[in-house]
Amino acid sequence: QQQVKQSPQSLIVQKGGISIINCAYENTAFDYFPWYQQFPGKGPALLIAIRPDVSEKKEGRFTISFNKSAKQFSLHIMDSQPGDSATYFCAASQSSGTYKYIFGTGTRLKVLA
Amino acid sequence: NAGVMQNPRHLVRRRGQEARLRCSPMKGHSHVYWYRQLPEEGLKFMVYLQKENIIDESGMPKERFSAEFPKEGPSILRIQQVVRGDSAAYFCASSPGGDNEQFFGPGTRLTVL
Numbered sequence: 001q002q003q004v005k006q007s008p009q010s011l012i013v014q015k016g017g018i019s020i021i022n023c024a025y026e027n028t029a030f031d032y033f034p035w036y037q038q039f040p041g042k043g044p045a046l047l048i049a050i051r052p053d054v055s056e057k058k059e060g061r062f063t064i065s066f067n068k069s070a071k072q073f074s075l076h077i078m079d080s081q082p083g084d085s086a087t088y089f090c091a092a093s094q095s096s097g098t099y100k101y102i103f104g105t106g107t108r109l110k111v112l113a
Numbered sequence: 114n115a116g117v118m119q120n121p122r123h124l125v126r127r128r129g130q131e132a133r134l135r136c137s138p139m140k141g142h143s144h145v146y147w148y149r150q151l152p153e154e155g156l157k158f159m160v161y162l163q164k165e166n167i168i169d170e171s172g173m174p175k176e177r178f179s180a181e182f183p184k185e186g187p188s189i190l191r192i193q194q195v196v197r198g199d200s201a202a203y204f205c206a207s208s209p210g211g212d213n214e215q216f217f218g219p220g221t222r223l224t225v226l
Contacts, residue, residue: 006155032213043117043204043217044156089155098169099213100146101206103155 002027004092006104013111019077021107023090026071030092034101035064035075038087047088048075080111115140117207117218118187125224132192132199134221138207145188146215147180150202162188163210195225 005024013019023033031052036044050057050064050073057064063076077084087108091101118137126132138145143164148156161169162182173180177195182188192199202222206215 034214036217041222043119043219045217046214049214093213095213098161099144099208099215100158100161100169100172101148101156101215102158103148105155 002102004090004102004104006090006107008107009105010108011110013080013109015080015082015111015113017080017111019080019084019109019111020074021088021090021109022072022074023092023104024070024072025092025102027092027094027102028071029094029096030102031095032093032099033064033066033073034091034093035062036089036091038089038106044089077109080109082111082113085109085111117205117216119203119205119218119221121221122219123222123224125226126195127226128196129194132195132223132225134190134192134203134205134223135187136190136205136207136218137187138205139216142207142209142216144208144210145182146206146208147188147190148204148206150204150220152201156204159190192223195223197225199223200225 034049035047038044048062061078066073087106090104147159150156158172160180177193179191202220204220206217208215
């Protein structure tokens with residue numbers, strides 16, 4: 001019940017295309033869903049996060065779509081650029097607990113120039 | 114405003130030795146989380162600490178691993194009698210407390226020979 005399932009494992013997109021990464025969770029107590037970007041040899045950096053009271057959040061080229069009834073959320077990267085090539089992790093946490101993150105297994109994105 | 118600092122960035126140990134990983138949280142943050150990332154995998158929660166207290170150690174292996182966050186100084190993750198399976202990247206994250214958002218350090222990459 002603590003798992004967060006992430007797909008696809010890897011993704012190749014043409015420059016200018018849309019990258020879509022999906023995550024699903026089981027624990028309905030989760031109430032915070034961040035996405036992190038990680039470059040090789042670096043720590044994860046927060047991209048964007050959403051709470052269940054909204055169905056969509058947009059920041060620049062990055063959008064989170066959230067479906068509470070389906071217990072799914074996704075990251076959309078519009079106008080994907082080669083510099084977006086990185087590994088992306090979704091995560092979930094609950095405010096009523098210790099705020100610890102349960103991470104997905106990651107998606108390795110490659111944007112072709 | 115310096116971010117989360119971790120040192121060393123790379124650590125090589127022989128089987129049976131001890132590894133000490135340090136984490137200095139962001140200024141004003143009193144909550145520290147440790148996560149482990151095995152090669153080609155997502156991050157797994159290990160332990161959550163506040164100053165002088167271990168709040169949640171549900172992700173820590175039962176033996177050889179310990180963590181502390183003293184009143185003064187950095188948080189320390191200690192691995193005694195390291196084995197090859199301990200080879201991983203260890204990330205520390207900090208938060209101001211009472212909030213889901215966590216800021217990650219650059220990680221310590223431990224290699225056990």
